[in-house]
Amino acid sequence: MPLPGRTSPPRSNSNSDHRARPNQRGGRSLSSQDSSACPRRRRPRRTARLRGRVRPRGPDPMGRACRRQQVGSGCMTHDFRCHRMLGLDRLARALDTRMLSFAMTLVLVALLIVFYTVTMVNMSAISGRIDEINAHPYPVTVAAGEVETNLVQLRTLSDRLVYVRTPEAVDAVEDEYASIDQAIADPLATIASQCRSSPEKAAALSADYETLKAEQRQLIDECRDPAATDAEVQRLVSEQVDPLIGAMLARNSEIIGSSHQSFGALFELAVKACAETALYATVLMAGVLAVLAIFLITLKRRNAERDRLQKNLEAALETARHASQAKSQFLASVSHDIRTPCSAIVGLTEIAERHVGETDWVEECLSKITLSSHHLISLINDVLEMSKIESGRFLLNDETFSLEELVSLVDVIAQQQARTKQLAFRMEAGDVSGVYVRGDSLRLRQVLLNLIGNAVKYTEPGGEVRLRVRLERAGCVSPEQAPCADETLMLGECRRGVDFPETPCGGEGACGCALYRFEIEDNGIGMTPEFVGRIFEPFERERTSETRGIEGTGLGMSITKSIVDQMGGTITVKSERHHGTTFTVDLPLCLENADVAKPLPAEDAAPTLPKRVDFSGVRVLVAEDDEINAEIACDIVGRTHAEVVWAHDGAEAVETVLQAPDGWFDLVFMDVEMPNMDGLEASRTLRDACRREGRTQLVIVAMTANAYVEDRRRAFDAGMDDYLVKPFGFADVCDVMDLRLPARSESDGQHEANESAEPALSLV
Numbered sequence: 001m002p003l004p005g006r007t008s009p010p011r012s013n014s015n016s017d018h019r020a021r022p023n024q025r026g027g028r029s030l031s032s033q034d035s036s037a038c039p040r041r042r043r044p045r046r047t048a049r050l051r052g053r054v055r056p057r058g059p060d061p062m063g064r065a066c067r068r069q070q071v072g073s074g075c076m077t078h079d080f081r082c083h084r085m086l087g088l089d090r091l092a093r094a095l096d097t098r099m100l101s102f103a104m105t106l107v108l109v110a111l112l113i114v115f116y117t118v119t120m121v122n123m124s125a126i127s128g129r130i131d132e133i134n135a136h137p138y139p140v141t142v143a144a145g146e147v148e149t150n151l152v153q154l155r156t157l158s159d160r161l162v163y164v165r166t167p168e169a170v171d172a173v174e175d176e177y178a179s180i181d182q183a184i185a186d187p188l189a190t191i192a193s194q195c196r197s198s199p200e201k202a203a204a205l206s207a208d209y210e211t212l213k214a215e216q217r218q219l220i221d222e223c224r225d226p227a228a229t230d231a232e233v234q235r236l237v238s239e240q241v242d243p244l245i246g247a248m249l250a251r252n253s254e255i256i257g258s259s260h261q262s263f264g265a266l267f268e269l270a271v272k273a274c275a276e277t278a279l280y281a282t283v284l285m286a287g288v289l290a291v292l293a294i295f296l297i298t299l300k301r302r303n304a305e306r307d308r309l310q311k312n313l314e315a316a317l318e319t320a321r322h323a324s325q326a327k328s329q330f331l332a333s334v335s336h337d338i339r340t341p342c343s344a345i346v347g348l349t350e351i352a353e354r355h356v357g358e359t360d361w362v363e364e365c366l367s368k369i370t371l372s373s374h375h376l377i378s379l380i381n382d383v384l385e386m387s388k389i390e391s392g393r394f395l396l397n398d399e400t401f402s403l404e405e406l407v408s409l410v411d412v413i414a415q416q417q418a419r420t421k422q423l424a425f426r427m428e429a430g431d432v433s434g435v436y437v438r439g440d441s442l443r444l445r446q447v448l449l450n451l452i453g454n455a456v457k458y459t460e461p462g463g464e465v466r467l468r469v470r471l472e473r474a475g476c477v478s479p480e481q482a483p484c485a486d487e488t489l490m491l492g493e494c495r496r497g498v499d500f501p502e503t504p505c506g507g508e509g510a511c512g513c514a515l516y517r518f519e520i521e522d523n524g525i526g527m528t529p530e531f532v533g534r535i536f537e538p539f540e541r542e543r544t545s546e547t548r549g550i551e552g553t554g555l556g557m558s559i560t561k562s563i564v565d566q567m568g569g570t571i572t573v574k575s576e577r578h579h580g581t582t583f584t585v586d587l588p589l590c591l592e593n594a595d596v597a598k599p600l601p602a603e604d605a606a607p608t609l610p611k612r613v614d615f616s617g618v619r620v621l622v623a624e625d626d627e628i629n630a631e632i633a634c635d636i637v638g639r640t641h642a643e644v645v646w647a648h649d650g651a652e653a654v655e656t657v658l659q660a661p662d663g664w665f666d667l668v669f670m671d672v673e674m675p676n677m678d679g680l681e682a683s684r685t686l687r688d689a690c691r692r693e694g695r696t697q698l699v700i701v702a703m704t705a706n707a708y709v710e711d712r713r714r715a716f717d718a719g720m721d722d723y724l725v726k727p728f729g730f731a732d733v734c735d736v737m738d739l740r741l742p743a744r745s746e747s748d749g750q751h752e753a754n755e756s757a758e759p760a761l762s763l764v
Contacts, residue, residue, distance in 0.1 A: 101295070108295075114284060123277065130270060138259075138263065140191055141263070146183070146187040151248055157180075162230070188206050208248045212248065341373070345369050352366065403516070411425075423459055425452075427468075428466065428468045431471035432469055435591065436591070438590040439587075447518075447563050448585075454557065460525070471515075472515045520582070522581055524580055525577070525578060527573075527575040535573060569588065571585045615640040616641040618642040620643065620666065621667075622668075622669045624671045630646050630648075636728075649675055650676065650677030650685075653668065654685050663696045666698060672711075683700050699740045700719065701723070
């Protein structure tokens with residue numbers, strides 16, 4: 001079909017060629033179908049590409065490939081990663097246990113070595129003391145005792161000669177002297193050689209004994225001399241012999257005393273060494289026992305931790321096994337749901353090709369293809385949404401929106417869904433008139449449409465679905481439901497921890513908080529109590545004869561529950577078989593205006609007026625690397641009567657805009673992921689170049705299949721003005737152009753009325 005109003009932009013250089021160049025890329029050429037096809041600039045040395053070829057785009061194809069693989073086998077990939085991390089953790093703990101055992105063993109060995117060394121040193125000291133006692137004090141004391149006995153005997157023998165001097169008596173005394181001399185010789189020698197306490201006294205004692213022996217011989221000779229008188233003998237004994245023996249006894253007593261003292265000192269040293277040995281042994285044994293106790297306690301805890309980790313690992317493996325089974329069941333169930341619209345698209349396309357001349361038949365096929373495409377996109381979106389939630393990259397947007405407009409839009413969409421299935425849809429909205437709140441309007445609308453779509457899906461024709469919206473509680477809410485990130489709201493202070501009605505605002509909403517309730521009720525087939533308990537789990541679908549023919553992935557309710565939880569709300573469900581189901585969602589919202597909401601009477605919303613669709617005179621540049629998507633985008637934009645130019649990538653888009661006169665292009669539809677230069681870099685380059693050269697800043701609208709909050713934020717940070725999510729249609733393009741080009745949208749806008757109602761082409 002020819003596309004109207006498409007011309008190439010003039011170059012700033014007067015010698016430039018203003019004609020549209022033919023498409024030299026592989027696949028079907030737009031100009032080969034129609035001479036007025038979307039013109040575009042040809043880049044040199046561009047590699048030919050077959051139509052429909054799938055290739056990664058952007059700077060990170062491998063990352064997206066991994067993410068696509070995770071979508072298909074996310075559970076198994078996650079399980080493998082989880083198991084590998086658990087295995088590494090267990091290995092680290094095992095290494096810690098081995099290191100601990102090795103350290104404890106070293107400590108025990110060191111303590112035992114110290115214990116052995118101290119014991120041997122002390123035992124050697126004790127043995128030395130015993131040897132010293134055995135070598136000095138004890139034998140000297142014994143010898144001194146023998147010497148004392150012999151000296152006393154010698155004194156007695158000397159005194160006997162004073163009274164009896166017969167030859168027999170003298171011979172007897174002489175024999176006794178000789179006997180005692182033999183007996184006293186060894187003790188004196190022992191004392192002289194081993195006495196360490198008084199060696200000089202020991203030597204003097206031996207010398208005195210030699211003197212005593214001389215005196216004894218003199219006494220014997222005196223007694224045998226007949227001329228000697230008794231007085232002379234008595235004088236010799238009393239003046240020479242007895243004093244010498246007395247002196248020897250005194251010196252011997254001193255030697256005995258010093259030996260006793262030395263024995264006591266050595267004994268005390270031995271006792272002290274024994275006490276030190278016992279003390280060291282006790283301390284070291286206590287240390288050994290303490291280290292052993294610590295080791296055993298630590299080992300016990302490690303074993304307990306290992307058992308706990310083992311149980312957790314087994315539980316994780318069991319969970320992974322269940323998740324894998326659930327994923328397999330999901331793939332088995334969703335395979336039919338995906339193949340059904342794909343088969344319909346392929347079959348209807350073949351039918352339309354065989355009946356090209358029959359307009360009615362082709363239009364009917366195209367209408368059914370559109371419905372099948374939308375259903376297929378819905379399935380894919382559910383899978384991607386759940387993957388986003390499971391990966392933890394799910395974020396909420398923070399924006400101000402009208403609650404009244406949101407519920408009105410939901411009502412319009414729900415009315416169309418209900419009419420398609422011959423159902424009655426009623427909305428009862430109160431307390432939302434003029435209310436503006438902060439939050440994520442897209443996610444809130446998704447929650448409501450998911451619940452309404454679920455109700456429509458499981459309600460028989462002729463049934464009724466009802467949506468009720470009301471202000472459940474005004475004023476401060478509990479900390480668990482507080483929607484604000486901190487304690488300060490837009491128009492007041494949210495006193496966390498104080499529940500309504502005991503609030504500073506008295507429950508009048510002056511603090512800027514409100515709790516809204518959304519109820520979706522139907523009189524459909526209902527659910528069993530068992531399924532109600534697991535309805536919010538991923539991939540769960542009730543398998544009954546009544547639901548067997550109903551399409552679905554089992555992800556819608558799980559996604560809804562995750563969004564509600566992320567928004568700080570609650571969702572409950574009541575259901576009874578063959579009597580219908582009621583979902584209740586309570587969401588805390590921050591009021592942008594603190595006025596008390598007035599009730600809105602329950603009524604069906606009126607259909608919205610059509611947007612303006614005539615943008616004659618507007619010049620639009622479409623930057624899209626995919627030829628099919630570019631053809632569709634050029635056709636959709638061309639239906640607005642705007643002039644359209646096609647650029648193959650971001651670099652060509654920048655070159656086209658900068659080579660055209662200032663203000664030539666009014667708007668650029670920029671694909672985000674393109675080769676050579678992606679849309680984000682191209683937008684930044686255009687903004688910088690226009691600012692540097694003083695050119696007029698044109699409107700840049702992103703075109704991408706990435707619909708997440710962080711993707712939108714990156715686009716806006718790059719300088720883009722708006723955001724279109726693929727697939728989009730004619731109405732979406734008109735909305736953006738009407739919003740961003742108000743001066744150019746003031747035409748009559750009375751384009752063919754049926755044009756906006758016919759199925760719009762969509763980007764894939």
